[in-house]
Amino acid sequence: MNGEIMGVRATITNTIRVRSEPSNNANVLGRLAEGAAVELLAISHDSNWWQIAYPNAKSRGWISAEFVKTDDDTSDLPMIVPANLLPTPTATATPTRKGAKPEPTATATPTATPTPVPVVEPVAPPPPALIEAPPPTPTPTPTATAQPSLLKRFLPFLP
Numbered sequence: 001m002n003g004e005i006m007g008v009r010a011t012i013t014n015t016i017r018v019r020s021e022p023s024n025n026a027n028v029l030g031r032l033a034e035g036a037a038v039e040l041l042a043i044s045h046d047s048n049w050w051q052i053a054y055p056n057a058k059s060r061g062w063i064s065a066e067f068v069k070t071d072d073d074t075s076d077l078p079m080i081v082p083a084n085l086l087p088t089p090t091a092t093a094t095p096t097r098k099g100a101k102p103e104p105t106a107t108a109t110p111t112a113t114p115t116p117v118p119v120v121e122p123v124a125p126p127p128p129a130l131i132e133a134p135p136p137t138p139t140p141t142p143t144a145t146a147q148p149s150l151l152k153r154f155l156p157f158l159p
Contacts, residue, residue, distance in 0.1 A: 008070055011069045013069050018031065032063065040077060044062070048065050050064075
């Protein structure tokens with residue numbers, strides 16, 4: 001190989017945005033007009049995006065497969081899978097000869113990507129509101145009243 005990019009020629013069928021990643025939420029790098037000729041270099045894992053050289057041969061961008069007409073077979077193009085979808089490597093046992101001393105082997109250890117933690121600034125509580133007590137409500141006090149005797153009650157004509 002002489003360093004040339006080998007891809008599949010294609011034509012843009014509608015004006016589209018070129019993005020930094022295969023996602024509608026990715027940064028827009030630029031636009032391609034309807035009829036523009038491009039060279040497809042790879043396909044996304046979900047087959048919804050094509051990778052192209054953009055804006056030059058050393059840089060890459062992504063375009064929606066929905067607005068691209070391919071000129072040739074694309075089955076030989078590599079598929080690009082985002083790192084967060086790749087399987088995690090696991091250790092496997094290797095059989096050894098009886099009595100052989102195990103030799104240590106270098107193993108790549110995945111490193112964790114730090115997750116940003118929001119910093120919460122302590123906030124002083126607001127001063128308590130001054131609450132005025134309502135004025136006292138007058139409460140009637142019971143007073144003793146004379147009860148008429150039973151006789152006077154039933155015989156009111158008696159003195």
